[in-house]
Amino acid sequence: MRITAVAGGVGGARFLRGLKEHLAASPDPELRGAQVTAVVNTGDDATMHGLRITPDLDTVMYTLGGAVHEEQGWGLRDESRVVSSELAAYGTGPGWFTLGDRDLGTHVFRTQMLREGLPLSRVVERLCERWQPGLRLLPMSDQPVETHVHLADGRTVHFQEWWVRLRASVPATGFEQVGLEAATPAPGVLEALADADAVLLPPSNPVVSVGTVLGLAGGHPGAPLGLPGAREALRDGGAPVVGVSPVLGGRVVRGMADACLAALGVPATALGVGELHADLLDAWLVDDAADGDLDGTTLRGAAPGCGRVLARPLLMSDRAAAAALAGAALETALAVGRPGSRPTRSPA
Numbered sequence: 631m632r633i634t635a636v637a638g639g640v641g642g643a644r645f646l647r648g649l650k651e652h653l654a655a656s657p658d659p660e661l662r663g664a665q666v667t668a669v670v671n672t673g674d675d676a677t678m679h680g681l682r683i684t685p686d687l688d689t690v691m692y693t694l695g696g697a698v699h700e701e702q703g704w705g706l707r708d709e710s711r712v713v714s715s716e717l718a719a720y721g722t723g724p725g726w727f728t729l730g731d732r733d734l735g736t737h738v739f740r741t742q743m744l745r746e747g748l749p750l751s752r753v754v755e756r757l758c759e760r761w762q763p764g765l766r767l768l769p770m771s772d773q774p775v776e777t778h779v780h781l782a783d784g785r786t787v788h789f790q791e792w793w794v795r796l797r798a799s800v801p802a803t804g805f806e807q808v809g810l811e812a813a814t815p816a817p818g819v820l821e822a823l824a825d826a827d828a829v830l831l832p833p834s835n836p837v838v839s840v841g842t843v844l845g846l847a848g849g850h851p852g853a854p855l856g857l858p859g860a861r862e863a864l865r866d867g868g869a870p871v872v873g874v875s876p877v878l879g880g881r882v883v884r885g886m887a888d889a890c891l892a893a894l895g896v897p898a899t900a901l902g903v904g905e906l907h908a909d910l911l912d913a914w915l916v917d918d919a920a921d922g923d924l925d926g927t928t929l930r931g932a933a934p935g936c937g938r939v940l941a942r943p944l945l946m947s948d949r950a951a952a953a954a955l956a957g958a959a960l961e962t963a964l965a966v967g968r969p970g971s972r973p974t975r976s977p978a
């Protein structure tokens with residue numbers, strides 16, 4: 631059994647940890663032995679103090695490796711800030727981006743390996759030897775990609791500056807993934823998307839996490855284009871695809887993902903987000919309490935028999951809830967994927 635997920639940072643990591651726990655507790659030996667691959671967004675990556683930083687990969691790696699700062703959702707627990715305060719004393723920035731001392735160890739080692747010529751996917755493997763996330767972690771690409779944000783006031787800033795420094799308070803008008811058009815998928819990425827027994831889209835940021843990897847349907851100006859070949863691999867491949875809405879009752883759960891949707895003129899609703907992937911989803915999960923009246927409807931733009939909307943509890947309030955959510959998504963995908971039950975998503 632091969633299961634693939636396309637993930638960003640915190641939402642993706644919590645869902646993946648839930649998936650891992652759901653599989654480990656399953657009475658079905660095939661599920662207990664399932665190989666999970668996470669294709670992770672690298673569009674948030676940045677270079678700071680000469681160090682290459684890959685926030686979404688690290689969030690997934692630390693969370694699955696049991697080392698994450700649980701309340702914060704990212705970074706390592708038991709951190710100190712000695713190096714950061716020394717850098718601040720020199721007046722060298724950016725002071726708004728938190729780098730803990732232990733976390734810096736990861737960034738130094740990663741940068742050293744990249745300078746020696748190792749591709750990012752190999753670097754991630756090496757880092758995972760320590761953290762043992764219990765799944766195959768793949769960066770979407772070995773080539774650097776950086777999301778830049780066009781702001782309504784005319785500036786263009788790195789995604790991290792908009793997100794972390796400005797807290798998305800200045801409206802954005804579009805996103806540009808520098809390097810994405812020329813990037814190739816990392817080894818194993820297209821196969822993991824096309825040939826899995828189930829592909830799950832966790833409730834990650836629909837624009838700057840999932841959208842960076844897969845692009846978006848609907849031709850929204852300013853939307854990410856997606857990693858070349860990734861969307862086609864998913865749409866035309868044999869894997870059933872089930873997505874989980876990051877929007878419950880018209881609100882994103884944690885953080886500011888609604889500011890990304892607003893930049894594209896996409897409504898922050900469960901259906902609005904689902905329709906960004908209507909062409910490749912077999913089913914789309916919305917919240918049973920907040921969006922329950924959508925149960926049984928179909929996403930606009932879906933191929934006949936695809937894009938079914940199902941209501942389930944979507945709030946990952948604790949680890950058990952995350953495991954139940956991942957289980958519900960997987961069960962839906964496996965039901966769709968039964969021989970003969972899968973309609974074709976490709977346009978005729």
Ligand code: GDP
Pocket residue numbers: 637638639640641642643686689833834835836839840874875876877878881882883884885887944945946947
């Ligand atoms: P980031 O890279 O750290 O921003 O994290 P992601 O891209 O993985 O995910 C952020 C998204 O996760 C946000 O849009 C949230 O709406 C969504 N999210 C966070 N917690 C939950 C939850 O408990 N349930 C659901 N359905 N979505 C969640």
Ligand code: CA
Pocket residue numbers: 638639640674685686838839
């Ligand atoms: Ca992210």
